[in-house]
Amino acid sequence: MSRWLDTTTVKELLHSLLHAELSAYRGAQVSLAPNGLQIDSLERLYLAASVNEFFNLHETGVEDRLLMTESLEAWAELIVEAMPYTSGLSFRTSGSSGVPKTCHQPWLAIETEARALHRRLHDKVSATRVVSWLPLHHLYGFMLGIAYPLVNGLPRLAAGDTLPALHSGDVIVTVPPRWGYLASSRKSWPSDVVGVTSTGPLPQHAAQLLTANGLPNLLEIYGSSETGGVATRWFPAASFELLEHWQRSSCDAISAVHCGERVGLPDHIAWQDTRRFTLQGRRDDLVTIGGTNVSPLEVAGKIEALPEVSHCAVRAYIAGDDQVRLKAYIVPSASEEDASAGLDAMLPSLPAAQRPVSITFGHALPTNALGKLCDW
Numbered sequence: 001m002s003r004w005l006d007t008t009t010v011k012e013l014l015h016s017l018l019h020a021e022l023s024a025y026r027g028a029q030v031s032l033a034p035n036g037l038q039i040d041s042l043e044r045l046y047l048a049a050s051v052n053e054f055f056n057l058h059e060t061g062v063e064d065r066l067l068m069t070e071s072l073e074a075w076a077e078l079i080v081e082a083m084p085y086t087s088g089l090s091f092r093t094s095g096s097s098g099v100p101k102t103c104h105q106p107w108l109a110i111e112t113e114a115r116a117l118h119r120r121l122h123d124k125v126s127a128t129r130v131v132s133w134l135p136l137h138h139l140y141g142f143m144l145g146i147a148y149p150l151v152n153g154l155p156r157l158a159a160g161d162t163l164p165a166l167h168s169g170d171v172i173v174t175v176p177p178r179w180g181y182l183a184s185s186r187k188s189w190p191s192d193v194v195g196v197t198s199t200g201p202l203p204q205h206a207a208q209l210l211t212a213n214g215l216p217n218l219l220e221i222y223g224s225s226e227t228g229g230v231a232t233r234w235f236p237a238a239s240f241e242l243l244e245h246w247q248r249s250s251c252d253a254i255s256a257v258h259c260g261e262r263v264g265l266p267d268h269i270a271w272q273d274t275r276r277f278t279l280q281g282r283r284d285d286l287v288t289i290g291g292t293n294v295s296p297l298e299v300a301g302k303i304e305a306l307p308e309v310s311h312c313a314v315r316a317y318i319a320g321d322d323q324v325r326l327k328a329y330i331v332p333s334a335s336e337e338d339a340s341a342g343l344d345a346m347l348p349s350l351p352a353a354q355r356p357v358s359i360t361f362g363h364a365l366p367t368n369a370l371g372k373l374c375d376w
Helices: 007-026 041-055 063-068 072-085 107-121 139-151 176-185 204-212 296-304 336-349
Strands: 088-092 102-106 129-132 156-158 170-174 194-197 217-224 228-234 240-242 246-250 253-256 262-264 267-271 276-282 287-289 292-294 309-318 324-332 356-361
Touching (some): 007 072, 041 072, 041 088, 088 107, 129 139, 204 217, 287 324, 292 296, 296 336
Antiparallel strands (some): 088 102, 240 276, 246 253, 253 262
16 A cells, blocks of 8 residues: 655655644744754654654554654655555644544545546546645645645645746645635636645635636535545535545435445535535534634633633634634723733734634623624
8 A cells, every 4th residue: 555655755744744743842833954853852752753643653563763763764764664554644633622633544545535536637627737735744735735646647746835837737736725815816827727725615705716817627625634535516616526435325424435434524514416515504613714623612712711801702704805714802801901911922822723813802792682692
């Protein structure tokens, strides 16, 4: 299994994973040397554990060898040597509603989805190259930026801070916030290219602007960390169509064709037939902001824990940039000035997706005639 992953690609994947993990460990963005980790002994233990979890090296017994080497090249060679004997990869959820959860994706499921996506994309274009502009260690980034091109024998290019020069036949893969940026900043596109978006809904305005500026094809993938991609839709269609390796199981669940495993979906859905459905809202309180699932209730709890805050309500709304963001209504314990100072000290410690960008102060939370919390 996974013989399409070579040392160069694994090293690139490692760089993405270790950059995120080390930045989280230090609480600040860091830069990794091309082939050196430049870490202390405690950081080495932390990163080795993260790599072991991601690549499931414990299944082979070689995980301790990560502590005996000092370069990304050596780690990549060790991983490539072990991968034929591992069951798959383990991706983490964002953990926005609690402790981050690890979701295991077997090699067979990864390769099956990669081939199904290739056939779905082939409906619109004969792909000549895949250009990914997103972190490769996330499930969507790995699936579209690495697995999809390599399983199907396509050249791939991981973009840096901006997109490279594009050509006809390119498949451009990124997330809704970056598509929103491209919608407002890019006024022309090569012919016969395909845009692919996932991790959250793409605002309709952005999709319309991309089309108006000449992007000929735009595909949205629907899925989750637990399931991987399960369905797609071509804009401007409203309905999603299951990928070929999934089938309808019940009104709120699907099952894998190859093994019959049944999984629930995170959203309420309305089936149009046995293959097509529309989304009817999430089953939990989570909203997707910048590709990250966020719980407004959890964010409100964090803010309300401040001694300067008596009560807090948090809701999602569409901000001026046509993106989903959070807003907060705060009842101070004493003064608005004290509450504002407490927020200024606390909010920078939250991930960007969890930070309210609009804050309203008042003497009591807004309620309707029935005494229930209402919008503001």
